[in-house]
Amino acid sequence: MxxxxxxxxxxxxxxxxxxxxxxxxYPLSSAGIEQAHKLASFWKSAGSVFDLIISSPLQRASQTxxxxxxxxxxxxxxxxxxxxxxxxxxxxxxxxAEIDHREPPVDFFHPYDPIGGTGESQLELYARASQxxxxxxxxxxxxxxxxxxxxxxxxxxFVIMGITPQGHYHSPIxxxxxxxxxxxxxNSSSRQWAVLKLNNQVGFNEGSDFWNHD
Amino acid sequence: MDIHSISSSSxxxxxxxxxxxxxxxxxxxxxxxNFPLTELGRQQTxxxxxxxLSEKKAFDLIISSPLLRARQTxxxxxxxxxxPLELDPLWMERDNGxxxxxxxxxxxxxxPQPDFVHPYQPIGQTGESQWELYLRAxxxxxxxxxxxxxxxxxxxxxALMNMFFYAILGIxxxxxxHGPRFRFVNSAFATLQYNPRSHRWYVLGVNDHSHLxxxxx
Numbered sequence: 001m002x003x004x005x006x007x008x009x010x011x012x013x014x015x016x017x018x019x020x021x022x023x024x025x026y027p028l029s030s031a032g033i034e035q036a037h038k039l040a041s042f043w044k045s046a047g048s049v050f051d052l053i054i055s056s057p058l059q060r061a062s063q064t065x066x067x068x069x070x071x072x073x074x075x076x077x078x079x080x081x082x083x084x085x086x087x088x089x090x091x092x093x094x095x096x097a098e099i100d101h102r103e104p105p106v107d108f109f110h111p112y113d114p115i116g117g118t119g120e121s122q123l124e125l126y127a128r129a130s131q132x133x134x135x136x137x138x139x140x141x142x143x144x145x146x147x148x149x150x151x152x153x154x155x156x157x158f159v160i161m162g163i164t165p166q167g168h169y170h171s172p173i174x175x176x177x178x179x180x181x182x183x184x185x186x187n188s189s190s191r192q193w194a195v196l197k198l199n200n201q202v203g204f205n206e207g208s209d210f211w212n213h214d
Numbered sequence: 215m216d217i218h219s220i221s222s223s224s225x226x227x228x229x230x231x232x233x234x235x236x237x238x239x240x241x242x243x244x245x246x247x248n249f250p251l252t253e254l255g256r257q258q259t260x261x262x263x264x265x266x267l268s269e270k271k272a273f274d275l276i277i278s279s280p281l282l283r284a285r286q287t288x289x290x291x292x293x294x295x296x297x298p299l300e301l302d303p304l305w306m307e308r309d310n311g312x313x314x315x316x317x318x319x320x321x322x323x324x325x326p327q328p329d330f331v332h333p334y335q336p337i338g339q340t341g342e343s344q345w346e347l348y349l350r351a352x353x354x355x356x357x358x359x360x361x362x363x364x365x366x367x368x369x370x371x372x373a374l375m376n377m378f379f380y381a382i383l384g385i386x387x388x389x390x391x392h393g394p395r396f397r398f399v400n401s402a403f404a405t406l407q408y409n410p411r412s413h414r415w416y417v418l419g420v421n422d423h424s425h426l427x428x429x430x431x
Contacts, residue, residue, distance in 0.1 A: 170413060170414070192395065197420060198419055198421070199418060
């Protein structure tokens with residue numbers, strides 16, 4: 001069995017400012033640091049054990065991963081750029097409130113459209129998430145923690161569940177609050193996925209950047 | 215966004231699995247066999263109500279499967295939260311044919327075990343195929359969206375809730391029970407939002423059962 005926990009980073013300075021971050025590199029805010037510590041303590045007290053932590057190299061994820069690794073029994077962190085957030089092209093750095101203001105923003109967008117002019121299309125993001133899940137399942141059975149971002153985690157869930165990217169707004173969105181996590185069990189002999197939890201959160205309210213924009 | 219407030223532009227849907235039933239306790243395949251809640255099942259429902267009261271959660275309407283284990287769960291919540299309750303057979307559990315009420319051993323002894331299960335195959339010889347269940351879940355979703363946007367609590371069952379997720383997420387039934395399986399422990403719920411202007415579903419949480427922590431060990 002593969003036991004897989006997919007975790008979104010704690011609140012970052014970019015979340016705090018309400019910025020669409022994409023691959024821009026913001027550190028955790030003080031609230032984000034606290035969220036990571038809280039989750040780490042919860043997992044420590046619950047006796048959670050991870051054989052390996054895989055993290056996006058972006059600071060808001062890597063700092064979250066390091067705080068957790070420090071608290072739990074010695075566990076290695078592997079940084080993998082496949083788990084980076086979606087590149088949002090020219091939208092990166094824009095204020096979410098300004099983007100939301102344009103709702104409905106465009107008449108139609110298809111899944112091959114690069115977002116923000118030069119960013120990743122939904123299909124490119126889905127392909128990257130497929131590769132990331134594929135690599136994860138090449139590891140031997142065990143317990144894995146992935147620390148990443150709302151956009152890429154959404155597409156990882158599509159891959160796991162067998163949902164195809166669709167045009168316009170027709171794909172569902174899985175909400176992940178800051179340090180919200182999803183848990184799965186993959187049985188490599190029956191090849192079945194069990195969805196154990198989605199957006200589980202420990203003892204605090206949801207972060208400011210609520211929806212994952214795509 | 216405050217998902218606890220009653221809002222008019224979106225649908226806020228809480229999808230709840232019933233508390234522990236006598237059939238769950240005895241480890242039986244229930245299907246549409248009618249088992250009542252156990253005392254633990256009632257207790258699970260009461261701690262859930264306490265949690266929702268402390269979170270100031272409110273619903274405009276509760277819609278429940280008429281099967282006893284769901285209806286009893288819904289009635290406790292309806293009374294405590296002073297919320298109207300409707301029964302709708304669309305939200306009933308899968309008809310599992312001759313398996314209804316049997317233990318896994320009894321199923322093994324009395325029913326053939328096919329090597330391959332296609333999604334059109336009636337379960338338990340005479341029950342609903344996965345496609346039939348999926349179509350019923352689609353109808354249930356349709357009937358919900360035919361209502362005005364509001365805060366709805368649905369009280370239903372594990373297999374039907376799984377196909378409801380397939381219907382809204384765009385996952386098709388697959389042979390041999392492939393396809394993801396969404397776990398719901400007794401009295402666990404999922405929270406969803408549907409925006410009718412963009413036709414977008416938001417999955418806010420699945421298998422939330424943190425209210426059960428005080429009941430454990």
